[in-house]
Amino acid sequence: xxxxxxxxxxxxxxxxxxxxxxxxxxxxxxxxxxxxxxxxxxxxxxxxxxxxxxxxxxxxxxxxxxxxxxxxxxxxxxxxxxxxxxxxxxxxxxxxxxxxxxxxxxxxxxxx
Amino acid sequence: xxxxxxxxxxxxxxxxxxxxxxxxxxxxxxxxxxxxxxxxxxxxxxxxxxxxxxxxxxxxxxxxxxxxxxxxxxxxxxxxxxxxxxxxxxxxxxxxxxxxxxxxxxxxxxxxx
Numbered sequence: 040x041x042x043x044x045x046x047x048x049x050x051x052x053x054x055x056x057x058x059x060x061x062x063x064x065x066x067x068x069x070x071x072x073x074x075x076x077x078x079x080x081x082x083x084x085x086x087x088x089x090x091x092x093x094x095x096x097x098x099x100x101x102x103x104x105x106x107x108x109x110x111x112x113x114x115x116x117x118x119x120x121x122x123x124x125x126x127x128x129x130x131x132x133x134x135x136x137x138x139x140x141x142x143x144x145x146x147x148x149x150x151x
Numbered sequence: 152x153x154x155x156x157x158x159x160x161x162x163x164x165x166x167x168x169x170x171x172x173x174x175x176x177x178x179x180x181x182x183x184x185x186x187x188x189x190x191x192x193x194x195x196x197x198x199x200x201x202x203x204x205x206x207x208x209x210x211x212x213x214x215x216x217x218x219x220x221x222x223x224x225x226x227x228x229x230x231x232x233x234x235x236x237x238x239x240x241x242x243x244x245x246x247x248x249x250x251x252x253x254x255x256x257x258x259x260x261x262x263x264x
Contacts, residue, residue: 070250138210143192
């Protein structure tokens, strides 16, 4: 069974601080997705990374896929209260895979 | 809005009742997925369709769970004889073939009392 471990589980920071959250596995994934989920809502796709070593930027968010495609990180610069939410990573195990495996998420609170 | 749409958003039911949820995927997406999310966990895969064919259903939680996608467009998820342990958020997602991008709906929050 492929598992995705996310750390930290909880993170509370002040507005304007930087932060990094991690998504790790012992297994290789063909792609990884990052989602943000707010209470009572479905996950919203932020980014997909496919190539080992790939870096993608989305405004203040920087996503990196590890060279071996077993891990990923999300870095947020100058966090804002609107960044508050549950950040989930999810991956497909192979090119023909149909099933996303999710981590448990990192719950981020940005205090004004 | 052309995103994934789920109905109802919330459902409260008594133990032992049957419930049915509906999902309308993004119109050009031929794959449709159902996931379940319980408190403190990430979504858990249940089943998926490619067009009208249900290609994977072994992950449905029990034989009380069933899903259909009769015309390859919208889908329904039915839970018969609900139990308190069925209380969860039920999420629908859709994608093109092949993935990777899967887009989720807002979910149906089921509470069994």
